[in-house]
Amino acid sequence: MYFVIDVIAPVFVIVLIGYLAVKLKAFPSGGISALIAFTNNFAAPMLLFRAMLTLDFATALDPKIIAPFYVAGLAGFVLGIVLARSIFKYSPGEAVSVGFSGWFTNTVLLGIPIVQRAYGVEALPIIFLIIGFHAPSLMTIGMMTMELSRRDGRPLGVAVFDALKRIATNPLLIGIACGVVLNLSGLSLPKILDDATIMLVAAVLPTALFGLGAALTQYSIKKAVLPAAAMSAIKTVMQPLLAWIILVPILGVPHEISRVVVLLAAMPSGINAYIFATYYNRALDVATSTVLLSTLVSVFSISFWLWFLS
DSSP states (O other), rough: OHHHHHHHHHHHHHHHHHHHHHHTTSTTTHHHHHHHHHHIIHHHHHHHHHHHHHHOOTTSOOOOHHHHHHHHHHHHHHHHHHHEEEEEOOOOOHHHHHHTTTBBIIIIIIHHHHHHHHHGGGGGGHHHHHHHHHHHHHHHHHHHHHHHHTOOOOOOOHHHHHHHHHHTOOOHHHHHHHHHHHHHOOOOOOHHHHHHHHHHHHHHHHHHHHHHHHHHHSSSSSSGHHHHHHHHHHHIIIIHHHHHHHIITTTTHHHHHHHHHHHTTOBBHHHHHHHHHHHOOSSSSHHHHHHHHHHHHHHHHHHHHHHHHH
């Protein structure tokens, strides 16, 4: 548990710095939207671009490893939307954002160091199989669901056309598409552009976490506690449990592989849940609360899964 706390603590430190910076007027509250725009339109798209650029498509498609992780996550996404609509009475677009906050996994910031510490470097290839598709596939599905959900009574054909148009001009998905095209073309970036994109990628985590903390000054966390608690339970309890059921009793995947996938599924909600909410300006209070609450809860849930999987 102490190792888990050591890994999680820096996340909260950066979030706290962002929060205090705005509260103490060391960072202008008017700059929050600009910081979020930089993250959404430049840094995060570059992260997705690099993920697709370096992905080995020939070896990254193992259904028995990938499918259980994503099926469990998609089930959580659907359940989150249903709960947001039926229990918490959110609008369709807000419900998608709520469901997304309980779906997107913190695979990089927490997943890689915790799983590697638990199961060694031999677990890394399994992690990278999953991570390679994680952000691009979840962002694409989430955005398509959002665009179709908020059609505001328009005819389905019109809504689909508008959704496709917005998707085609979405910086996050443009980054994914460019990475895939360049990867499959066999070409490589000139060194100057390669170094520049790497530098932009390095800005994603600090700016997103700082922005999350700054955004906490603008939203009431109290109103979002119940939906955030529900999404946190879906993320840290339901998803790993469902992944384990699919992997072990149903597919019979070997223990040394299944434990890596299950532990990765048990990670808390990732910062991209907040990025997704800010991009559409839907349910930001739930997204910020879920990222923070699920990360706190994960200290105990990850410890449980480490014990269970042992």
